[in-house]
Amino acid sequence: MALSKRNSRLRIKRRVRGKVHGTEERPRLSVYRSNKQIYAQVIDDASGKTLAAASSLKMEDAQNIAKIEQAAKVGKAIAESAKAAGIESVIFDRNGYLYHGRIKQLADAAREGGLKF
Numbered sequence: 001m002a003l004s005k006r007n008s009r010l011r012i013k014r015r016v017r018g019k020v021h022g023t024e025e026r027p028r029l030s031v032y033r034s035n036k037q038i039y040a041q042v043i044d045d046a047s048g049k050t051l052a053a054a055s056s057l058k059m060e061d062a063q064n065i066a067k068i069e070q071a072a073k074v075g076k077a078i079a080e081s082a083k084a085a086g087i088e089s090v091i092f093d094r095n096g097y098l099y100h101g102r103i104k105q106l107a108d109a110a111r112e113g114g115l116k117f
Helices: 005-017 067-084 102-112
Strands: 028-033 038-044 049-055 091-093
Touching: 028 102, 038 067, 038 102, 049 067, 067 102
Parallel strands: 028 091
Antiparallel strands: 028 038, 038 049
């Protein structure tokens, strides 16, 4: 039986999350992508707390631009927010999405912003 696109992504997500675990020294950078927006969080899995977050939903200037440019803005914003929280390096959690397009753009912009992963 063929899996739906969503179920296939969730299966990949479970497989990746079994291997990726954020710590206090090196938290997890989790990315969620919807059809219109993109969200990123820096999460410490040991304590279960979100240390930094950014999304295109809260950026007014990100609403009328291409989605790939939205992802770049969110990547820069999450890097700034993580730096402000004293976080230098993270583990990247692509959340079951292919490392391509908006996900790759967000990761590259976060690296340019100073995050190491």
